[in-house]
Amino acid sequence: MSTSRFVGQTMVGSRPSSAAARPNRSAELRLLRSELRLVFGRRRNLALMAVLCSFPVLIGTAVRVSAPSGGDGPPFLSQVTDNGLFLVFTSLTVLLPFFLPLAVAVASGEAIAGEANIGTLRNLLVVPVSRTRLLVVKYVSTVVFASVCTAAVAVVGVVVGLVLFPHGDATLLSGTTISYEAALWRALLVALYVTLMLAGVCGIGLFISTLTEVPIGAMAATAVLTIVSQIADSIPQIHMVHPYLFSHPWFNFGDLLRSPISWHGLQMGLVTQVAYLAVFLPLAWARLQTKDITA
Amino acid sequence: MTDATTDLTDLDSRPRRARLAWAVPALAVVAVAGAVTVPMVATASPSLPAKSAAQLLVDVSQASGTPLSGTVVETARLGLPALPEVGGAAISPTALLAGSHTARVWYDGADKARVALVGDLAETDLVRNGRDVWLWTSGKNTAQHIVLPAPDPKKQSATPTPSESLTPQAAAQQALAAVDPTTEVRVDGTASLAGRSAYELVLSPRDTRSLVGDVRIAIDSETSVPLRVQVNAAKSSGRPAFETAFTSVTFAKPAAHVFRFAPPPGAKVTGPGTSSSAAPEVPDAAGTPKSDSRPRVIGKGWTAVVELPGMSLPSSGGSRDEGSGSVSETLGALTRAMTPVSGSYGSGRVLRTKLVSVLLLDDGRVFVGAVRPEVLEQAAGS
Secondary structure, eight states: OHHHHHHHHHHHHTSHHHHHHSOTHHHHHHHHHHHHHHHHHOHHHHHHHHHHHHHHHHHHHHHHHSOOOTTOSSTTGGGTTTOTTHHHHHHHHHHTTTHHHHHHHHHHHHHHHHHHHHTHHHHHHHSSOOHHHHHHHHHHHHHHHHHHHHHHHHHHHHHHHHHHSOOOOEEOTTSOEEOHHHHHHHHHHHHHHHHHHHHHHHHHHHHHHHHOSOHHHHHHHHHHHHHHHHHHHTOGGGTTTGGGSTTTTGGGGGGGGSSSOOHHHHHHHHHHHHHHHHHHHHHHHHHHHHOOOOO | OOOHHHHHHOOTTHHHHHHHHHHHHHHHHHHHHHHHHHHHHOOOOOOOOOOOHHHHHHHHHHHTTOOEEEEEEEEEEOOOOOOOOOTTTOOOGGGGGEEEEEEEEEEOSTTEEEEEEEETTEEEEEEEETTEEEEEETTTTEEEEEEOOOOOHHHHHHTTHHHHHSOHHHHHHHHHHHHTTTEEEEEEEEEEETTEEEEEEEEEESOTTBSEEEEEEEEETTTOOEEEEEEEESSOOSSOSEEEEEEEEEOSOOOGGGGOOOOOTTOEEESTTSOTTSSOOSTTTTOOOOOOOOOEEESOGGGOEEEETTOOOOSSSOOSSGGGHHHHHHHHHHHHTOEEEEETTEEEEEEEOSSOEEEEETTSOEEEESBOHHHHHHHHHO
16 A cells, blocks of 8 residues: 555656646646545445445345335335335435445545555655645545545446336425436435535544544544534434534435425535534644654 | 745744644634624614504504415424424424424415425425315325315405404404403514514513413514514523524515425325325324314413313323324323322323423313413312
8 A cells, every 4th residue: 555655656756846846736636646546546445435335236125125114214215116216315314324424534534644654644745745735635535535435326326226116207305206307416416415514524534634643543533423423413402502513414415305495404514514624624734734744 | 835845944933833823723713603603693683663563463464465485493492301203204293392393384375385394304295275285294105185165255255344344453453452451462672583674563461370471473574474473481481482483584476386286106195086084194193082072161361271071191102003103102201291180170190381281180181271280270170
C-alpha cells in the first residue's frame, strides 16, 4: 500500500521546480487522481463496497422467494413485489443507519491518520501542495467514495429489481402513481441526497483523522459517533436537541417520494450538513496546520 | 497560504501561527451558533392597526374559503406518558396526543381539501374532492373511500337566513355577548409566525375549575385565516399544552392535481363499491361495544363533563385483533398512568393531564372533561 503511494509521490514530486513555479492546479489534480486510485485500490474499501452491493441482491432474492405480508419489514419492502425499483429505496433505508456511514468512516478515518501511521504524510508535504490543498483533496476523495458507494447500491438495486420483479408505474408515499422513468429520476435524487448526508460524516471523519496517527481509532470513533447521534435521535426525552443532530435529517429522503415533493425537510438536511462541515472542516484544517508531522 | 516547506522552517512563528489557525474554526463555531440562534430570538411582535374582537370575528367568518397550502405542526404537551408509536407504518390519531407531528395541508374552498400527515417514510392522506373522500395509509397500503351525501338544496338555502337578518358585525357582537358570562374574549397584541403578522385573539374561561387557562388564536392580519391555535393550561408551564400552527403557508390556489386521488394498483381499497365488512374500522377498534347508549353532557361551558357509558378498558394492553393493536397498546399505557379513586359513585381510576381529566369507573362509565378531577367525581356522584 505504501509503495503505491510512494509511486504517486515520485510522480508528483519529480519536477519540483517547475511545478512550484506554476499554479498548483495540475499538481493538485494529480494528487487527487493518485488519491482516488489509492482509495479505490484499497482492498478493504472494495470489500465494503461489495458488502454494500450484496444487500440489494440479498433483499431482492429474499422477497422473490417469499413475498412479505402486509406492512412487515423495513419500509417499501412490501412494494418491491409490485415494482422492482423499490429495492433501491429499501436497500438505502436498510443501509443508511449503519453500513453506509461505516464505509464512509473507514475511508475518511484512513485519510490523514493512515498517512501519518505509515509515515507517508511527511513525504506528501514535500510535494508542492499546501496542507490546505492536501486536506481538500482528501475530503473530495472521501466524498467521491461515499457517492460511488451510494450509486453502486442504487444501480445494483435497479438492475436486480429489473431482473427479478415487474417494472411498471411506481406508487409514492402519498398514494399517487408515477411512471417508471419519473420514479428513476426520484431514485437518482434520493441517491444524491443520501450522498450529501454522508458528506457530513466525511467531514467529521476527516477531523477525527487529523487527531490521531492510529487510523483504526479514527474509523471506530467516526462510526461510533454516527451511532451515538442516531441513538440520541431516538430518545424522546431529549427531543429539543434532535434537530441539531447530524443524523436527524438522513431519512428525510422520503420527502422526495411524496407528491408534491416536500422540499422543506430536504433543505433542513442540507443546511444541517453544511453547518457541520462549516465547523469540522476548519477544525480539521487548524489541526493539520498546527500538527507536528514527525512520522 | 502556508507552504509545507515554510511550515517546517519558520519554527519561531509557530505558536502565533497556531493560535491564528485555531481562530478559524472558533470563528466558524461562533458563526454557525449565531445562525442557529438568531432566528429563534428574532420574533418581535409586529405593529398592526388596532382591531376589536368583534371585528376580528367578522373578518374570520368572511375569510372561510380562502385557498391555501402550507405545513402545520401540531404539538401536544399534555403530560401523558410517552405513548407507544408504531413506527412510521401507521400514524394513528391517538399518536397525536403526545409529541409533535407535521401535516401538509391544501385547501381550496369548502369541497376541496387535503391533509397529509407526514411520518418518517410514511404518509397518511385525507383527500376530499367534491363528494369523494379518500383516506390513504401508505404504511398499510390501504385506501378507504367514502362518498358524502349530495348536498341538500333546502338545507343550503336555510343556512344563510340568520346572517340575512343580521349583519356580520351584529352577529359577531351577539356571539360575543352570548359567551360573555363564561368567557372573556379580547385581542391581545400581535404575533409573527410562518413569516406573517397576526392578531392574537384570546379566549379565557371565567370558571376557575377549568383546566384551560386560555385559548390563543393567531389570526393572519391580511387574510384573516387562523394561523395558530394554542391552548394554555391553567397552571401554565410557560409553553402551551396543545398547539397547532402553520410553520409555512401560502395563500395561492393549489394545483388541481393535488386533490385528485386514485387508489394505486395493488392497494387494498375499501369503500362504497366494495364489501362493507372491513370498511368501518375505527369505531369498534378500541373494543367499544356497539350500544346505542349515547354520551351525556353534564354541566355547560368550559366545565362541561361528558359521560360516555359502557366503555371497557382492555385488561393489559394486549391487542384483541390485529387492526386495533396500536389503539389498545395506547390505552394500556394510559391505564398504567392512572391513579385509583373511590367515592359515593363507586370506585375507578383517574387520569389527569394538563388539559383533560378522565375518570373511568369500574362499572364502565367514563367521565371526560377539561376540568379538575374533583368536578368529574361530582358529576359522577350526581
